[in-house]
Amino acid sequence: MGVRQAVPYDPVKHGPPPPPPPPRPARGTVNVAAASEVVGLGREHHMARVLVESEMAILSHLVDAWNIWTSLPDRHPDELNEVRLSIHRLQDILASRAVWRMTGTK
Numbered sequence: 001m002g003v004r005q006a007v008p009y010d011p012v013k014h015g016p017p018p019p020p021p022p023p024r025p026a027r028g029t030v031n032v033a034a035a036s037e038v039v040g041l042g043r044e045h046h047m048a049r050v051l052v053e054s055e056m057a058i059l060s061h062l063v064d065a066w067n068i069w070t071s072l073p074d075r076h077p078d079e080l081n082e083v084r085l086s087i088h089r090l091q092d093i094l095a096s097r098a099v100w101r102m103t104g105t106k
Helices: 032-038 043-047 053-070 079-103
Strands: none
Touching: 053 079
């Protein structure tokens, strides 16, 4: 199987080029509201449908914890990955709570 050649861009055939992506936040920071807006959903509009208010507060605190943790000096090389995985595990648990409510199972 050969390597496919890239097709040159033709504005007549393909239309105008897509707009450039929005600027990326600083490395190591998370902005949930901005990420939700990128996909066309406001943070509250999207998540309030599946998370209760106290779960939304926990999610917000997780974002704050990540942003503060990434600003700490003198980190071990593996530390950010360990913190990221731990926060993802907590997010998984929050998502599970919403699924339990929607399906009526625990």
